[in-house]
Amino acid sequence: MSQDDFSQRVYWLVSRIPFGCVATYGQIAGYAGSPRAARAVGTLLRHALENVGDLPWQRVINARGRVSFKGDLGRAELQRALLEAEGVRFDDKGRCDLNTYRWQPREIFWDVD
Template sequence: MLGVYQRIYTLVMGVPRGKVATYGQIAKLAGCSARQAGYAMAVAPTDTVPWHRVINSRGQISIRSDGLIDAEQQRLLDNEGIQFDSKGRVDLIRFQWQGPDQSWWADQMLDPPLI
């Protein structure tokens, strides 16, 4: 059985290019809190986990501890065709990943959440 951080990372690796997921969405699928998902993303291995595809529930890039927006995250999302409005928000109706289907869970050898 995978630890919660690895489950979070596996889910985030399933978010396709050009889509985003929210911390809460990943948390619900991973069976943890949004805060725990945020902690996991803060220490995610950046070479394998597309950390930049996880944003907050308002459709925004979360503010860093120094009070600034992560320009690298915005650049990576821009490069994937994710569009931001004038207030720095992503249209979640258009760009939010709808989550894995049953076959994805089976392929990953994971049990889907009981939601």
């Protein structure tokens, strides 16, 4: 799979995450066919803020249920605020309950090709 194919799959998957749900970087990487590419998903989403219109980038968080900072506190605060506006709640340690909010696409979702 080329990098461009991977990018398109990531953007397509992220665009399908429903309002009020989250997915992890690793989850998206796995669904996109590259389960070890969680960091690449993060990089793509960081650049998507400038290049991909209505992509709900805020719905992708780390495996601990937290918003990832990576040196940009302003974007992290925005991401959390956007998620909270969708009804996603965080505990006092900054984690959301992945058992409650994690996106679980139905099997039929994968029949689309």
